[in-house]
Amino acid sequence: MDSFDTRPDRDAEVVLVGRSNVGKSTLMREITGHRFDTGGKPGVTRSPNHYDWTAQDFVITDLPGFGFMSGVEGDRREQIKTAIVQYLETHADKILVGVLVLDGKSAVDIIDRHSGPDEIPYDVEMYHFLRDLDIPTVVAVNKMDKVDDRDERLDDLCDRLGLLPPWKQWQDTIAPIKAKNGQIDALNEAVRTHLHEQQRDDLFQFF
Template sequence: MIIFAGRSNVGKSTLIFRLTGKDVKRGKRPGVTRKPVEINWRGRKVVDLPGFGFMSGVPKAKQERIKTEIVRFIEENAKDIELAVLVVDGKSAIEIIERWEKRGEIPIDVEFFQFLRELGIPTIVAVNKLDKVRNVGATINRLIEKFGLSGTWEDYRDTFIPVSAKFGTNFEELRRRIIESTEGP
């Protein structure tokens, strides 16, 4: 099983559409996906998880329940998850992470990355919305630091992959890494 996780409105469903060619519900507003959606691709289950965080028109209590359901889904299926693709918005992730840090809180993107690692789930970070990022290398280096890793993008080229789901930019690299991670080279 391959899961796609991340904040609401970062492009998880669009990346799955690009990867599989199968139509999954997508939209411009946060919170279109509210329950895990499973599709088959190359003999594997691909799961589009709801986004965590803000969802347009959804009460905060329900947003928290959805986050709890995501965590429970991952914990209950951890042994079957071959790969997690954590999708972050390359344009706004650093700003959001720093806002959480200023409040003395662990940013949810960072917490989720650490959670997947604690469960031993191999994880690729798809840094989406590449078309809106001015300095890709600097952005990914900052993300690596914020995610608690040491080193630079050169050290994590197989883990942090910049893409544009909207335009398909660098998408073949992400597809290649997903296939290598689940099927071997």
């Protein structure tokens, strides 16, 4: 198992979680200004990427993608998911904000495809898991440049996450972004709201 215990000793953390290939590494690069390996194929990030500022007691972590990855066996996928869950549980009291990154174009379809009597879709499960850990959660809905019916799509997503539409009343939770184009203001605003509630305005400089 790739190492999940490389976390710098920091008391404040923001984590990015999400399926493979939703643009987490691109978003991480936008936030930090630092390049990480972004692969053309899903599942390139196999262990957490941490980025910390030595002068600050703060780290941003990009956790590996979960869910289906072409070319990655089911057992391995489960191992990664288990490791992510354990990481979040272990560090929950230090995580100021959890950012669940979704692909705006495909998220609703993927959720619907995996919704059944015995099945909770990964994205919905992860959203509620973060909330259950009392981690303030922002859903970064990425790749919105590929979405035509924007409001309708975001309303549908709220519905699947158990938030009553319209999405615009959830702007501390739902943040439509285009990470590749550097358009992440909605995410920064939402993250700042949660940082402010925890008296951490000193971290605004990063968002």
